[in-house]
Amino acid sequence: MEKIFNNTEVAFALKNNAELKRAYLLFKMISKPSLVKIGTSLTNFSIQAKLPVKGLIKSTVFDHFCGGVTVQDCLKVVDKMYTKGVSSVLDYSVGGKETEEQFDAALAMTLRTIEFAKERAAIPFAVFKPTGVGRFYLFEKKGENLPFTESEQKEWENVIRRFDTICKYAHDLDVLLLVDAEESWMQDAADEIVLDMMRKYNREKCIVFNTAQTYRWDRFDFVKKTHEIGLAEGFHTGFKVVRGAYMEKERERAAQKGYPSPICATKAQTDATFNKTASYILENLDNKMALFAGTHNEESNYMLIEKMRELNIAHNDRRMWFGQLYGMSDNISYNLAKHQYNIAKYLPFGPVYDVVPYLIRRAEENTSVAGQTNRELDLLETEIKRRKNAK
Numbered sequence: 098m099e100k101i102f103n104n105t106e107v108a109f110a111l112k113n114n115a116e117l118k119r120a121y122l123l124f125k126m127i128s129k130p131s132l133v134k135i136g137t138s139l140t141n142f143s144i145q146a147k148l149p150v151k152g153l154i155k156s157t158v159f160d161h162f163c164g165g166v167t168v169q170d171c172l173k174v175v176d177k178m179y180t181k182g183v184s185s186v187l188d189y190s191v192g193g194k195e196t197e198e199q200f201d202a203a204l205a206m207t208l209r210t211i212e213f214a215k216e217r218a219a220i221p222f223a224v225f226k227p228t229g230v231g232r233f234y235l236f237e238k239k240g241e242n243l244p245f246t247e248s249e250q251k252e253w254e255n256v257i258r259r260f261d262t263i264c265k266y267a268h269d270l271d272v273l274l275l276v277d278a279e280e281s282w283m284q285d286a287a288d289e290i291v292l293d294m295m296r297k298y299n300r301e302k303c304i305v306f307n308t309a310q311t312y313r314w315d316r317f318d319f320v321k322k323t324h325e326i327g328l329a330e331g332f333h334t335g336f337k338v339v340r341g342a343y344m345e346k347e348r349e350r351a352a353q354k355g356y357p358s359p360i361c362a363t364k365a366q367t368d369a370t371f372n373k374t375a376s377y378i379l380e381n382l383d384n385k386m387a388l389f390a391g392t393h394n395e396e397s398n399y400m401l402i403e404k405m406r407e408l409n410i411a412h413n414d415r416r417m418w419f420g421q422l423y424g425m426s427d428n429i430s431y432n433l434a435k436h437q438y439n440i441a442k443y444l445p446f447g448p449v450y451d452v453v454p455y456l457i458r459r460a461e462e463n464t465s466v467a468g469q470t471n472r473e474l475d476l477l478e479t480e481i482k483r484r485k486n487a488k
């Protein structure tokens with residue numbers, strides 16, 4: 098198969114020379130685990146001690162991995178990426194909130210992003226995180242079937258109301274909606290609500306997409322079961338399929354509490370579950386399914402391209418989307434767009450300090466996933482050299 102992701106001219110067409118060099122330096126720093134560790138501790142300490150580090154964070158990791166502080170900031174990036182056929186998903190990446198006011202603010206922000214998506218072809222999806230609209234503890238308690246106190250019950254009803262308000266709005270405005278997945282010990286309760294939302298709002302087509310983290314060995318069966326329920330009850334089932342971002346935490350908790358780890362024993366097993374789950378959905382597009390494949394793994398993206406070819410699925414079939422995160426794997430995103438595939442990048446935004454946990458996850462991920470940072474560095478270096486030689 099033609100290795101389309103090696104084309105760096107297409108990958109970095111939107112970056113000028115200075116931006117290429119800045120990205121190179123950033124990935125060079127991130128590639129050093131000790132530097133990421135120190136940087137993470139220093140950042141957390143500085144924020145707590147109220148030291149003025151906002152400017153430093155903003156001009157380095159924030160600007161590389163985020164679209165801006167506000168939706169308005171992001172629109173410039175959205176329009177620019179769309180000139181090359183790459184769409185955006187506005188991702189309000191503020192985590193760790195605990196109060197009803199904060200959850201209502203996140204709800205309002207999500208509704209706004211749905212409106213922006215409605216107005217722009219460049220933004221085909223909206224997205225939200227379950228714990229952005231409700232306390233983690235409540236999801237956990239619900240998932241364990243423990244009884245709520247009276248006030249917790251009221252809070253939980255608010256969580257359901259927020260989910261429903263977002264999904265109904267997306268449905269009414271005809272905007273596709275992704276629901277992110279988080280730690281397994283809160284996910285059961287979220288899955289149950291999302292299933293109900295699909296039941297309500299996916300009657301005519303797939304509007305609400307749940308997320309399947311395929312580092313969990315039970316997720317293929319989960320997707321298949323959800324699909325069977327959908328077929329029996331007459332609604333569509335959409336999934337964002339990813340590998341999963343909380344592996345270390347999952348394994349640690351399972352070991353600490355003495356239950357079997359929900360995570361695949363090996364990377365190869367995760368890869369196989371990813372392939373099997375994504376393939377199942379592709380094979381069932383005509384059977385009321387839709388897929389958003391969120392991955393930076395080149396092999397997985399090539400596998401999906403090949404599978405689409407085998408199944409005769411048009412590159413721009415609206416039931417199949419590829420997805421990467423802003424600031425990562427531009428070689429995949431821009432080359433997919435060049436070949437007319439549907440591709441959308443998550444574009445995180447929010448106040449600089451509130452986005453720090455997201456940024457730390459990105460830095461750690463790029464450090465821990467051997468090969469990914471080196472691949473980014475190789476590609477940037479190739480393009481810098483290519484431009485020099487082309488002069």
Ligand SMILES: Cc1cc2nc3c(=O)[nH]c(=O)nc-3n(C[C@H](O)[C@H](O)[C@H](O)COP(=O)(O)OP(=O)(O)OC[C@H]3O[C@@H](n4cnc5c(N)ncnc54)[C@H](O)[C@@H]3O)c2cc1C
Nearest residue numbers: 277278312339340341342363364367391392393394420421
């Ligand atoms: C558009 C988009 C949306 C996303 N949404 C979510 C979301 O809602 N929830 C979420 O949790 N994550 C989400 N992610 C992050 C995603 O789950 C991965 O963390 C990230 O994309 C890295 O996986 P990969 O397929 O890109 O790359 P790869 O480098 O191929 O895979 C790395 C991943 O493989 C798994 N893995 C690594 N080592 C092992 C091992 N020894 N044993 C078993 N498994 C292993 C881990 O999941 C690790 O993150 C999203 C990513 C994208 C691109």
